[in-house]
Amino acid sequence: MNKKVMLSGMAILASSMLVLGGCGASDDKAKEEKPKTTETKTETKTVKKTDEKQLLDWSYSGKTGPENWGSIKPAYKISDTGKAQSPINIKTSDTTQDAKLKIDYKYQPTMFKVTRKDQSVQAVAETTKGRADSKMTLGGKDYILKEINIHTPSEHELDGKKFDAELQLKHVSTDKKTTIVSVFVKSGKENLAIGDLPSLINDSKNGSTTDMKKIVSTLGLIPQDSAFYVYDGSLTTPATTEGVKWVVYEKPITMSKQQLQDLSSQLKGNNRPVQEQNNRVVSSNQ
The missing domain is CATH 1.20.5 (Single alpha-helices involved in coiled-coils or other helix-helix interfaces)
Known part of the structure; x- marks a missing residue:
């Protein structure tokens, strides 16, 4: 047992x-x-x-970032040696009032062809048969709207403050002079004037060029009843060529959180640091 x-x-x-x-x-x-x-x-x-190969020989960080643009190749040297570089911090208390500063806009609803290269987006205005080009007049000279560039966050600063984004509307005159109208963007109400540009950028592939499906109401991108500041500067991307006139609006426009997220998904951090103002005068219309 x-x-x-x-x-x-x-x-x-x-x-x-x-x-x-x-x-x-x-x-x-x-x-x-x-x-x-x-x-x-x-x-x-x-x-x-890492699935997108870098297309440009410059970038916004590391060895090819803004601090090293001037040494990448001779054509970019002015990034280091120039005395009228952009963007800048606009100190509103140090501006010079000029009551003669006036801008006249003759904008048309416009379609754009959008190309993305790395963290850079270029929205090029397309001409429409039977419709005049969008243009603006500054100092008695006409400038035709050629493209829109976008930076998140803003490149220019206002009294040391950055904004969520900055739209830079590049215009060129018949004698090849460049004026860029800069508009700050902050989070708020959805912006209907911008069309489908934010979502198109969000879905874009590096090196791709895409036609917008919705038209841009260009005049709706310009702040109403706002002071603006004018100064002589440069392009903000290599070769940072000087001889560019800047018009920077004080009052920002708004975009929804989703629109801003769509922009930053591909462009976040594509802002060149502010440059020395040196002896340049910044004029204000008010």
């Missing part, structure tokens, strides 16, 4: 060990599978960030 009890005890003990062994194997398997899931997610994120 003692033998039977001993055998039964051994059987129970063996059975328990099998059950415990099974649980241990299951736990070990679960532990092994969890890291695999994490690794897969990490790999997916990495691929998303």
Whole structure:
């Protein structure tokens, strides 16, 4: 009888060990599978960030960032040596009032062809048969709207303050002079004037050129009843060529959080740091 009890005890003990062994194997398997899931997610994120090949020889960080633009090649040297570089911080208390400063806009609803290269977007205005080009008049000279560039956050500062984004509307006159109208953007009400530009940028692929599906109400991008500031500067991307007149509006326009997120998804951090004002005069219309 003692033998039977001993055998039964051994059987129970063996059975328990099998059950415990099974649980241990299951736990070990679960532990092994969890890291695999994490690794897969990490790999997916990495691929998303590196699947686009850099197209430009300059960028906004590292060895090809703004601090090194002037040494990338001779054509960019003015980035280091220029005395009238953009953007700048506009100190409103140091501006000179000029009541003669007036701008006349003759804008038309416009379609744009959008090209993205790295963190740079160029929305080029398309001509429409039977419709005049959008243009503005400053100092008695006409300038035709050629393109819109976008930076998130803003490049220019107002009394040391940056904004969520900055629209730069580039105009060129018949004698090849450039004037850029700069408009700050802050988070708020959805902007209907901008059309589908934000969502198009969000979905864009590097190096791609896409036609907008919705028209831009260009006049709706210009702040109403706002002071503006005028100064002589440069382009804000290489080769940062000087001889550019800037018109910077004080009052920002708004875009919704979603619109701003769409812009920053591809363009975040594409702002050149502010440059020295040196002896330049900044004029104000008010």
